[in-house]
Amino acid sequence: MLPENLVSLKKINGYIDLEKLQNSLKTLLEPFGGIENIFSDFANEKILIKPNLVAPVNFEQGATTNPYLVRALVELLYDKLNNPQILVGDGASVGQDTEEAFEVCGFKELLQESSVSYMNIKLVDIKEEEFIPYQVKKGRVFQEIYLPALLQEIDHIINMPVLKTHDVFPATLGLKNLKGLIREQEKKLFHQTGLTDAIVDLNLCLADLPVQIFTIYDGSIAMEGYGPVDGTPVNFELLGAAANIAAGDTVLSRCLGIKPEEIHYLTAAGSRGLAPERSAKLKIIGEQLKDVSKNFLVPKLKDEFYQQHEINLIDRGGCSGCRHLLDNIISSWSEEEISQISGHTIFLGPDGQEIDSNNPCIQLGVCTKNLNVSGLYIPGCPPHPQIIKDYLF
Numbered sequence: 001m002l003p004e005n006l007v008s009l010k011k012i013n014g015y016i017d018l019e020k021l022q023n024s025l026k027t028l029l030e031p032f033g034g035i036e037n038i039f040s041d042f043a044n045e046k047i048l049i050k051p052n053l054v055a056p057v058n059f060e061q062g063a064t065t066n067p068y069l070v071r072a073l074v075e076l077l078y079d080k081l082n083n084p085q086i087l088v089g090d091g092a093s094v095g096q097d098t099e100e101a102f103e104v105c106g107f108k109e110l111l112q113e114s115s116v117s118y119m120n121i122k123l124v125d126i127k128e129e130e131f132i133p134y135q136v137k138k139g140r141v142f143q144e145i146y147l148p149a150l151l152q153e154i155d156h157i158i159n160m161p162v163l164k165t166h167d168v169f170p171a172t173l174g175l176k177n178l179k180g181l182i183r184e185q186e187k188k189l190f191h192q193t194g195l196t197d198a199i200v201d202l203n204l205c206l207a208d209l210p211v212q213i214f215t216i217y218d219g220s221i222a223m224e225g226y227g228p229v230d231g232t233p234v235n236f237e238l239l240g241a242a243a244n245i246a247a248g249d250t251v252l253s254r255c256l257g258i259k260p261e262e263i264h265y266l267t268a269a270g271s272r273g274l275a276p277e278r279s280a281k282l283k284i285i286g287e288q289l290k291d292v293s294k295n296f297l298v299p300k301l302k303d304e305f306y307q308q309h310e311i312n313l314i315d316r317g318g319c320s321g322c323r324h325l326l327d328n329i330i331s332s333w334s335e336e337e338i339s340q341i342s343g344h345t346i347f348l349g350p351d352g353q354e355i356d357s358n359n360p361c362i363q364l365g366v367c368t369k370n371l372n373v374s375g376l377y378i379p380g381c382p383p384h385p386q387i388i389k390d391y392l393f
Protein backbone atom coordinates (compact mmCIF):
# COMPACT_ATOMS: atom_id res chain seq x y z
CA MET A 1 0.00 0.00 0.00
CA LEU A 2 1.50 3.32 -1.05
CA PRO A 3 1.50 6.21 1.45
CA GLU A 4 -1.67 8.24 0.86
CA ASN A 5 -0.51 11.39 2.60
CA LEU A 6 2.67 11.79 0.57
CA VAL A 7 3.04 14.27 -2.31
CA SER A 8 6.32 14.47 -4.18
CA LEU A 9 7.43 17.59 -6.07
CA LYS A 10 10.36 17.93 -8.49
CA LYS A 11 11.56 20.96 -10.39
CA ILE A 12 12.81 20.13 -13.87
CA ASN A 13 15.22 21.85 -16.18
CA GLY A 14 13.86 21.78 -19.73
CA TYR A 15 10.95 19.71 -20.96
CA ILE A 16 12.15 17.81 -24.04
CA ASP A 17 15.39 16.04 -23.15
CA LEU A 18 14.36 12.42 -22.50
CA GLU A 19 17.31 11.53 -20.31
CA LYS A 20 16.80 14.55 -18.05
CA LEU A 21 13.08 13.83 -17.85
CA GLN A 22 13.76 10.20 -16.93
CA ASN A 23 16.13 11.27 -14.16
CA SER A 24 13.56 13.75 -12.86
CA LEU A 25 10.86 11.08 -12.89
CA LYS A 26 13.12 8.70 -10.97
CA THR A 27 13.70 11.34 -8.27
CA LEU A 28 10.01 12.25 -8.23
CA LEU A 29 8.92 8.64 -7.70
CA GLU A 30 11.67 7.69 -5.25
CA PRO A 31 9.63 8.64 -2.12
CA PHE A 32 7.10 5.99 -3.20
CA GLY A 33 9.81 3.34 -3.56
CA GLY A 34 10.38 3.92 -7.28
CA ILE A 35 8.64 2.43 -10.29
CA GLU A 36 9.22 -1.18 -9.23
CA ASN A 37 7.43 -0.56 -5.94
CA ILE A 38 4.57 1.55 -7.31
CA PHE A 39 3.77 -0.91 -10.09
CA SER A 40 4.40 -4.26 -8.41
CA ASP A 41 6.52 -6.07 -10.91
CA PHE A 42 4.39 -8.97 -12.15
CA ALA A 43 4.96 -10.03 -15.75
CA ASN A 44 2.75 -8.41 -18.41
CA GLU A 45 1.13 -5.84 -16.10
CA LYS A 46 -1.37 -3.82 -18.10
CA ILE A 47 -1.02 -0.09 -17.59
CA LEU A 48 -3.25 2.68 -18.94
CA ILE A 49 -1.56 6.07 -19.13
CA LYS A 50 -4.26 8.75 -19.08
CA PRO A 51 -2.84 12.07 -20.32
CA ASN A 52 -4.87 15.23 -20.80
CA LEU A 53 -5.67 15.48 -24.51
CA VAL A 54 -8.60 17.84 -24.16
CA ALA A 55 -8.19 19.13 -27.73
CA PRO A 56 -5.75 18.96 -30.64
CA VAL A 57 -3.47 21.67 -29.23
CA ASN A 58 0.32 21.41 -29.06
CA PHE A 59 1.56 20.81 -25.51
CA GLU A 60 3.71 23.94 -25.69
CA GLN A 61 0.45 25.89 -25.39
CA GLY A 62 0.04 24.39 -21.90
CA ALA A 63 -3.29 22.68 -22.65
CA THR A 64 -2.17 19.06 -23.14
CA THR A 65 0.22 16.62 -21.51
CA ASN A 66 3.84 16.81 -22.61
CA PRO A 67 4.42 13.81 -24.93
CA TYR A 68 8.16 13.83 -24.10
CA LEU A 69 7.29 13.29 -20.45
CA VAL A 70 5.00 10.40 -21.41
CA ARG A 71 7.70 8.91 -23.62
CA ALA A 72 10.29 9.22 -20.81
CA LEU A 73 7.87 7.48 -18.44
CA VAL A 74 7.13 4.72 -20.94
CA GLU A 75 10.85 4.01 -21.37
CA LEU A 76 11.29 3.82 -17.61
CA LEU A 77 8.36 1.45 -17.28
CA TYR A 78 9.90 -0.84 -19.89
CA ASP A 79 13.26 -0.58 -18.25
CA LYS A 80 12.09 -1.38 -14.72
CA LEU A 81 9.12 -3.73 -15.21
CA ASN A 82 8.76 -7.16 -16.70
CA ASN A 83 7.31 -6.73 -20.20
CA PRO A 84 4.44 -4.39 -19.31
CA GLN A 85 1.60 -3.80 -21.77
CA ILE A 86 1.03 -0.08 -22.08
CA LEU A 87 -2.00 1.74 -23.39
CA VAL A 88 -2.02 5.52 -23.73
CA GLY A 89 -5.64 6.59 -23.84
CA ASP A 90 -7.92 9.58 -23.56
CA GLY A 91 -11.15 10.93 -24.98
CA ALA A 92 -10.90 14.54 -26.13
CA SER A 93 -13.59 16.97 -24.95
CA VAL A 94 -17.04 17.16 -26.56
CA GLY A 95 -16.80 17.80 -30.30
CA GLN A 96 -13.00 17.36 -30.37
CA ASP A 97 -11.25 14.58 -32.28
CA THR A 98 -8.99 12.37 -30.12
CA GLU A 99 -7.11 10.92 -33.11
CA GLU A 100 -6.27 14.44 -34.25
CA ALA A 101 -5.18 15.25 -30.70
CA PHE A 102 -2.80 12.24 -30.71
CA GLU A 103 -1.32 13.58 -33.94
CA VAL A 104 -1.13 17.31 -33.12
CA CYS A 105 0.04 16.76 -29.54
CA GLY A 106 2.99 14.66 -30.73
CA PHE A 107 1.87 11.32 -29.28
CA LYS A 108 1.85 9.51 -32.61
CA GLU A 109 5.34 10.69 -33.44
CA LEU A 110 6.88 10.04 -30.04
CA LEU A 111 5.17 6.83 -29.07
CA GLN A 112 4.88 5.08 -32.40
CA GLU A 113 8.13 5.95 -34.12
CA SER A 114 10.48 3.10 -35.01
CA SER A 115 12.77 3.60 -32.01
CA VAL A 116 10.04 2.44 -29.66
CA SER A 117 8.55 -0.18 -31.95
CA TYR A 118 9.89 -2.95 -29.69
CA MET A 119 7.55 -1.67 -27.03
CA ASN A 120 4.05 -2.93 -26.65
CA ILE A 121 2.27 0.45 -26.77
CA LYS A 122 -1.18 1.19 -28.10
CA LEU A 123 -2.79 4.59 -28.46
CA VAL A 124 -6.46 4.32 -27.52
CA ASP A 125 -9.22 6.73 -28.46
CA ILE A 126 -11.44 6.20 -25.42
CA LYS A 127 -14.45 7.59 -27.31
CA GLU A 128 -14.29 4.61 -29.67
CA GLU A 129 -14.18 2.00 -26.89
CA GLU A 130 -17.03 -0.23 -25.74
CA PHE A 131 -18.58 1.27 -22.61
CA ILE A 132 -20.27 -0.69 -19.82
CA PRO A 133 -21.99 0.50 -16.63
CA TYR A 134 -19.99 0.49 -13.40
CA GLN A 135 -21.71 0.90 -10.07
CA VAL A 136 -21.23 4.04 -7.94
CA LYS A 137 -21.91 2.81 -4.42
CA LYS A 138 -22.27 6.18 -2.72
CA GLY A 139 -23.19 8.21 -5.80
CA ARG A 140 -25.06 11.48 -5.37
CA VAL A 141 -25.84 12.17 -9.00
CA PHE A 142 -25.13 8.81 -10.60
CA GLN A 143 -25.81 5.31 -9.30
CA GLU A 144 -23.82 3.95 -12.23
CA ILE A 145 -21.43 5.46 -14.75
CA TYR A 146 -20.52 4.09 -18.18
CA LEU A 147 -16.77 3.60 -18.47
CA PRO A 148 -14.60 1.70 -20.97
CA ALA A 149 -14.93 -2.08 -20.69
CA LEU A 150 -11.14 -2.26 -21.06
CA LEU A 151 -10.79 -1.03 -17.46
CA GLN A 152 -11.64 -4.58 -16.41
CA GLU A 153 -8.30 -5.77 -17.81
CA ILE A 154 -6.19 -2.87 -16.51
CA ASP A 155 -3.94 -3.23 -13.43
CA HIS A 156 -2.84 0.42 -13.13
CA ILE A 157 -3.93 3.83 -14.38
CA ILE A 158 -1.25 6.50 -14.50
CA ASN A 159 -3.21 9.72 -14.41
CA MET A 160 -1.21 12.56 -16.04
CA PRO A 161 -3.06 15.89 -15.74
CA VAL A 162 -1.57 19.21 -16.80
CA LEU A 163 -1.53 21.97 -14.19
CA LYS A 164 -4.05 24.50 -15.48
CA THR A 165 -6.46 27.16 -14.34
CA HIS A 166 -9.99 26.46 -15.49
CA ASP A 167 -13.05 28.39 -16.61
CA VAL A 168 -15.46 26.60 -14.26
CA PHE A 169 -13.20 25.78 -11.33
CA PRO A 170 -10.17 27.83 -10.42
CA ALA A 171 -8.01 24.82 -11.38
CA THR A 172 -8.24 21.49 -13.19
CA LEU A 173 -6.01 18.81 -11.68
CA GLY A 174 -5.98 15.06 -11.07
CA LEU A 175 -9.56 14.32 -9.97
CA LYS A 176 -10.97 16.15 -12.95
CA ASN A 177 -8.56 14.70 -15.49
CA LEU A 178 -10.26 11.32 -15.17
CA LYS A 179 -13.36 12.79 -16.84
CA GLY A 180 -11.64 11.87 -20.11
CA LEU A 181 -12.67 8.26 -19.40
CA ILE A 182 -16.43 8.83 -19.70
CA ARG A 183 -18.72 8.87 -22.71
CA GLU A 184 -19.38 12.06 -24.65
CA GLN A 185 -23.07 12.16 -23.62
CA GLU A 186 -22.09 11.89 -19.95
CA LYS A 187 -19.63 14.75 -20.29
CA LYS A 188 -22.61 16.95 -21.19
CA LEU A 189 -24.72 15.39 -18.45
CA PHE A 190 -22.02 16.12 -15.87
CA HIS A 191 -22.53 19.85 -16.49
CA GLN A 192 -26.31 19.59 -16.41
CA THR A 193 -26.49 17.63 -13.18
CA GLY A 194 -23.72 19.35 -11.26
CA LEU A 195 -20.07 19.06 -12.12
CA THR A 196 -18.81 18.98 -8.54
CA ASP A 197 -20.78 15.95 -7.37
CA ALA A 198 -20.47 14.24 -10.74
CA ILE A 199 -16.66 14.43 -10.64
CA VAL A 200 -16.66 13.00 -7.12
CA ASP A 201 -19.09 10.23 -8.16
CA LEU A 202 -16.74 9.32 -11.01
CA ASN A 203 -13.74 9.16 -8.69
CA LEU A 204 -15.67 7.09 -6.11
CA CYS A 205 -16.63 4.71 -8.89
CA LEU A 206 -13.00 4.36 -10.07
CA ALA A 207 -11.73 3.99 -6.50
CA ASP A 208 -13.94 0.91 -6.11
CA LEU A 209 -12.45 -0.85 -9.14
CA PRO A 210 -9.57 -3.30 -8.68
CA VAL A 211 -7.24 -0.91 -10.49
CA GLN A 212 -4.60 1.22 -8.81
CA ILE A 213 -4.52 4.89 -9.81
CA PHE A 214 -1.27 6.81 -9.44
CA THR A 215 -1.05 10.46 -10.49
CA ILE A 216 1.90 12.21 -12.10
CA TYR A 217 1.24 15.94 -12.50
CA ASP A 218 2.70 17.55 -15.59
CA GLY A 219 3.64 21.14 -14.88
CA SER A 220 6.46 21.21 -17.41
CA ILE A 221 4.38 23.73 -19.32
CA ALA A 222 1.34 24.76 -17.32
CA MET A 223 -1.51 27.14 -18.17
CA GLU A 224 -2.95 30.25 -16.53
CA GLY A 225 -5.84 32.52 -17.46
CA TYR A 226 -8.58 31.14 -19.67
CA GLY A 227 -7.91 27.44 -19.22
CA PRO A 228 -8.42 24.62 -19.90
CA VAL A 229 -7.60 25.36 -23.58
CA ASP A 230 -7.38 29.08 -24.33
CA GLY A 231 -5.12 30.24 -21.53
CA THR A 232 -1.52 31.39 -21.54
CA PRO A 233 1.32 28.86 -21.27
CA VAL A 234 3.56 29.11 -18.21
CA ASN A 235 7.03 27.60 -18.35
CA PHE A 236 6.53 26.18 -14.85
CA GLU A 237 8.98 23.24 -14.95
CA LEU A 238 7.41 21.35 -12.07
CA LEU A 239 6.36 17.72 -11.71
CA GLY A 240 4.26 16.27 -8.91
CA ALA A 241 3.27 12.76 -7.86
CA ALA A 242 0.70 11.31 -5.48
CA ALA A 243 -0.92 7.98 -4.71
CA ASN A 244 -4.00 9.78 -3.37
CA ILE A 245 -5.41 12.14 -5.99
CA ALA A 246 -7.14 14.49 -3.53
CA ALA A 247 -3.87 14.84 -1.58
CA GLY A 248 -1.99 15.59 -4.80
CA ASP A 249 -4.62 18.10 -5.97
CA THR A 250 -4.46 19.87 -2.60
CA VAL A 251 -0.71 20.41 -2.79
CA LEU A 252 -0.54 21.16 -6.53
CA SER A 253 -3.35 23.74 -6.29
CA ARG A 254 -1.22 25.55 -3.71
CA CYS A 255 1.67 25.49 -6.17
CA LEU A 256 -0.57 27.48 -8.53
CA GLY A 257 -1.38 29.96 -5.76
CA ILE A 258 -4.96 28.69 -5.53
CA LYS A 259 -6.46 27.74 -2.17
CA PRO A 260 -7.64 24.10 -2.29
CA GLU A 261 -10.90 25.08 -0.58
CA GLU A 262 -11.79 27.27 -3.60
CA ILE A 263 -11.94 24.16 -5.78
CA HIS A 264 -15.38 22.74 -5.07
CA TYR A 265 -14.81 19.25 -6.41
CA LEU A 266 -11.75 18.97 -4.20
CA THR A 267 -13.53 19.96 -0.99
CA ALA A 268 -16.41 17.64 -1.96
CA ALA A 269 -13.92 14.80 -2.57
CA GLY A 270 -12.55 15.38 0.93
CA SER A 271 -15.95 15.33 2.61
CA ARG A 272 -17.02 12.23 0.66
CA GLY A 273 -14.13 10.03 1.70
CA LEU A 274 -11.61 10.42 -1.10
CA ALA A 275 -8.92 12.31 0.84
CA PRO A 276 -6.46 10.67 3.25
CA GLU A 277 -7.58 10.29 6.87
CA ARG A 278 -7.51 13.62 8.70
CA SER A 279 -4.95 12.21 11.10
CA ALA A 280 -2.53 11.58 8.22
CA LYS A 281 -1.08 15.06 7.79
CA LEU A 282 0.03 15.77 4.23
CA LYS A 283 3.75 15.43 3.75
CA ILE A 284 5.48 17.19 0.86
CA ILE A 285 8.76 15.71 -0.28
CA GLY A 286 11.31 17.00 -2.77
CA GLU A 287 10.77 20.71 -3.19
CA GLN A 288 9.49 23.24 -0.67
CA LEU A 289 6.13 24.79 -1.52
CA LYS A 290 7.47 28.31 -1.09
CA ASP A 291 10.22 27.67 -3.65
CA VAL A 292 7.97 26.35 -6.40
CA SER A 293 4.70 28.26 -5.96
CA LYS A 294 3.56 31.04 -8.26
CA ASN A 295 0.32 33.01 -8.31
CA PHE A 296 -1.35 31.84 -11.50
CA LEU A 297 -3.70 34.30 -13.13
CA VAL A 298 -7.32 33.35 -12.44
CA PRO A 299 -9.69 35.80 -14.14
CA LYS A 300 -11.78 37.63 -11.55
CA LEU A 301 -13.90 40.60 -12.52
CA LYS A 302 -14.60 43.36 -10.04
CA ASP A 303 -18.16 44.51 -9.41
CA GLU A 304 -17.23 47.84 -11.04
CA PHE A 305 -16.72 45.99 -14.31
CA TYR A 306 -20.34 44.84 -14.29
CA GLN A 307 -21.53 48.32 -13.29
CA GLN A 308 -19.51 49.93 -16.09
CA HIS A 309 -21.17 47.64 -18.61
CA GLU A 310 -24.60 48.16 -17.01
CA ILE A 311 -24.90 44.50 -16.09
CA ASN A 312 -26.82 44.04 -12.87
CA LEU A 313 -25.45 40.98 -11.09
CA ILE A 314 -27.64 39.53 -8.36
CA ASP A 315 -25.83 36.78 -6.52
CA ARG A 316 -28.06 35.25 -3.83
CA GLY A 317 -27.05 31.96 -2.34
CA GLY A 318 -25.17 30.48 -5.28
CA CYS A 319 -21.81 28.86 -4.82
CA SER A 320 -18.81 30.53 -6.41
CA GLY A 321 -18.99 28.09 -9.37
CA CYS A 322 -21.24 30.28 -11.51
CA ARG A 323 -19.59 33.53 -10.44
CA HIS A 324 -16.15 32.20 -11.32
CA LEU A 325 -17.47 30.90 -14.62
CA LEU A 326 -19.12 34.21 -15.45
CA ASP A 327 -16.02 36.25 -14.60
CA ASN A 328 -13.89 33.92 -16.66
CA ILE A 329 -15.97 33.75 -19.78
CA ILE A 330 -16.89 37.44 -19.86
CA SER A 331 -13.19 38.29 -19.54
CA SER A 332 -12.62 36.46 -22.80
CA TRP A 333 -15.53 38.04 -24.71
CA SER A 334 -15.21 40.91 -27.16
CA GLU A 335 -16.68 44.33 -26.35
CA GLU A 336 -19.37 43.62 -28.94
CA GLU A 337 -20.37 40.39 -27.19
CA ILE A 338 -20.40 42.06 -23.78
CA SER A 339 -22.58 44.85 -25.16
CA GLN A 340 -25.24 42.26 -26.01
CA ILE A 341 -25.86 41.59 -22.33
CA SER A 342 -25.53 45.21 -21.29
CA GLY A 343 -28.73 46.31 -19.57
CA HIS A 344 -29.50 42.77 -18.38
CA THR A 345 -29.91 41.46 -14.86
CA ILE A 346 -28.09 38.20 -14.27
CA PHE A 347 -29.30 36.02 -11.39
CA LEU A 348 -27.01 33.58 -9.65
CA GLY A 349 -28.15 31.30 -6.83
CA PRO A 350 -31.61 30.18 -5.67
CA ASP A 351 -32.53 32.92 -3.19
CA GLY A 352 -33.58 35.85 -5.33
CA GLN A 353 -37.38 35.46 -5.20
CA GLU A 354 -38.01 38.88 -3.72
CA ILE A 355 -36.03 40.63 -6.45
CA ASP A 356 -38.07 42.59 -8.92
CA SER A 357 -36.19 43.50 -12.05
CA ASN A 358 -37.42 45.65 -14.90
CA ASN A 359 -34.44 44.66 -17.01
CA PRO A 360 -34.35 41.63 -19.27
CA CYS A 361 -33.15 38.79 -17.04
CA ILE A 362 -30.77 35.87 -17.34
CA GLN A 363 -31.04 32.99 -14.88
CA LEU A 364 -27.65 31.31 -14.79
CA GLY A 365 -27.49 27.70 -13.64
CA VAL A 366 -29.92 25.08 -12.33
CA CYS A 367 -30.31 26.64 -8.95
CA THR A 368 -32.04 29.66 -10.52
CA LYS A 369 -34.61 27.49 -12.27
CA ASN A 370 -37.44 28.15 -9.80
CA LEU A 371 -36.90 31.88 -9.41
CA ASN A 372 -40.01 33.91 -9.89
CA VAL A 373 -38.64 35.95 -12.78
CA SER A 374 -39.32 35.47 -16.43
CA GLY A 375 -35.75 35.45 -17.63
CA LEU A 376 -33.72 33.46 -20.08
CA TYR A 377 -32.94 30.31 -18.12
CA ILE A 378 -29.56 28.69 -18.88
CA PRO A 379 -29.34 25.17 -17.43
CA GLY A 380 -26.22 23.50 -16.05
CA CYS A 381 -24.36 23.38 -12.78
CA PRO A 382 -22.53 25.38 -13.71
CA PRO A 383 -23.54 25.69 -17.37
CA HIS A 384 -20.89 24.85 -19.94
CA PRO A 385 -19.29 28.03 -21.37
CA GLN A 386 -20.31 27.05 -24.90
CA ILE A 387 -23.91 26.47 -23.79
CA ILE A 388 -23.99 29.99 -22.36
CA LYS A 389 -22.82 31.38 -25.69
CA ASP A 390 -25.35 29.25 -27.57
CA TYR A 391 -28.18 30.58 -25.43
CA LEU A 392 -27.10 34.21 -25.55
CA PHE A 393 -25.86 34.79 -29.07
Ligand code: SF4
Nearest residue numbers: 318321322365367381
Ligand atom coordinates in the same frame (compact mmCIF):
# COMPACT_ATOMS: atom_id res chain seq x y z
S1 SF4 B 1 -24.40 28.64 -8.43
FE1 SF4 B 1 -25.89 26.95 -8.53
S2 SF4 B 1 -25.91 26.32 -10.68
FE2 SF4 B 1 -24.05 27.56 -10.36
S3 SF4 B 1 -22.45 26.07 -9.91
FE3 SF4 B 1 -23.26 26.76 -7.93
S4 SF4 B 1 -24.87 25.27 -7.43
FE4 SF4 B 1 -24.40 25.03 -9.62
